[in-house]
Amino acid sequence: MKGRAAKLADVCGKGFVVSVLLLSTGALLPLLRGEGGASVPPVPGGPSIAPPAEGNDPMMQVMWTLVYALSLLLVVRSKKYLHIATRDKLLLLLVGIAVVSVLWSAAPEVTLRRSAALVGTTLFGIYLAARYDLGELLRLLAWALGIAALLSLVFAIALPSYGTQADYRGLVWRGVYIHKNILGYNMVLSAVVFLLLALGDRRYRWVTWSGLGLSASLILLSNSITSMITLLALLTLLPLFWSLRWHYSLAVSLYTIAVLGSGILIFWLASNTESVLEAFGRDASLTGRTQLWEPVLEMIWQRPWLGYGYGGFWLGLEGKSALVWNVSGIYADHAHNGLLNVWLDLGLLGVSVFTLGFLLTLLRALAWARLTKTAEGLWPLAFLSFMLLHNVAETSLLLTNNVVWILYAAVVLLTVRKPRDRRGQVLK
Helix, strand or coil: CHHHHHHHHHHHHHHHHHHHHHHHCCCCHHHHCCCCCCCCCCCCCCCCCCCCCCCCCHHHHHHHHHHHHHHHHHHHCCHHHHHHHCCCHHHHHHHHHHHHHHHCCCCHHHHHHHHHHHHHHHHHHHHHHHHCCHHHHHHHHHHHHHHHHHHHHHHHHHCHHHHEEEECCEEEECCCCCCHHHHHHHHHHHHHHHHHHHHHCCCCHHHHHHHHHHHHHHHHHHCCHHHHHHHHHHHHHHHHHHHHHCCHHHHHHHHHHHHHHHHHHHHHHHHCHHHHHHHCCCCCCCCCHHHHHHHHHHHHHHCCCCCCCCCCCCCHHHCCHHHHHHHHCCCCCCCCCHHHHHHHHHHHHHHHHHHHHHHHHHHHHHHHHHHCCCHHHHHHHHHHHHHHHHHHHCCCCCCCCCHHHHHHHHHHHHHHCCCECCCCCECC
16 A cells, blocks of 8 residues: 555656646646737847746736745755755855845835745756656656647647747747747757657657657747757757767867867858848848847946846836837847846846856766766756757746746756766766
8 A cells, every 4th residue: 555655646746747847838828818929020020029938827826836835845844855955055046146136126026026936936946856866857858848749739730729820921830838939949948858868768769759750840830940040059969968978089089070160150150141041031130139139238237236136127118128118119028138137137146146057067967978878868968058049049047937947957956966877876
């Protein structure tokens, strides 16, 4: 009986994790409850705005409050979990700065509410790192993203009024998300997860390869250029990550070729920027992002050190964002650049703490890639690369209820520990 109870508890725990991960991608509920629209951008070449997964839906707030409460209970009731939660001081410091920013926030009530949600979101990431090893976490993430991909396929084909949206180029797929760009970046994440599982686990390979194919197809059908470029970049980087395990001379040769090739490619792109952008249906303003970044930078220089408080800037016409709207003519809900968004919220202080923490995690991820021999061991490095690429033109840093921030917190704390082999022995 005890064995059955333990197995049932394990299944329920994994079901909880998959459900929360699926919810954190922004799937299904925001679309069905009408938080998104299928509007055409104001002008051809204008940005197709994808709002962050933060809303004022009372039902969503109740659901996430329950997630926060359960995550807190699961973490604090275990000394092991609490120990893991405190292993990376910079992550805790960054979240702490967001909470304390209520003292200088341009909208204290908003900052208080959203910083509490950020703490809860981070707690769930801490729980994942403490409860599951890397392989288990990847498989649970594959379940969540696989469900999202299958539902997106069904919605786009069977329920096109929900699963597609109008774009100035015509109809494009958005699946179970409120915007095509959200479908795109979630499917990039899905494609990388399924690829690593396909390369590393011989069981159910037809499932993992099918998941990869479906994810890549949904990216193409979403017509999210940023997501396409991100996926291509990651597919190019993965062999380089794998070469970290090779003999020194082989690795140096490959990296020399990669650097030379990248230099030639960058030079060619710089010389043919307009032609390349036109081929992708874009203009030199990166579909309006550069004209958004100019007034954003002006607002940053007004409060450069501490920012406007966490969540205290992008409040529509009621916040400082109204000045950016008036100058740029773009009704954005975020800066379309992760670091600029953090700078607006927490100033140079927040940017510095995040950057230092990210770089240290990147070094640990490199060590994991060298020490481990499985494809799964490349996940921390692949995820950090995805996060960096995605936040060039979009925003997912320090977002509440967001799968990217949850996974970042988990990766930070997973890489603090030494990697182990399948027998549980620490790799050196």
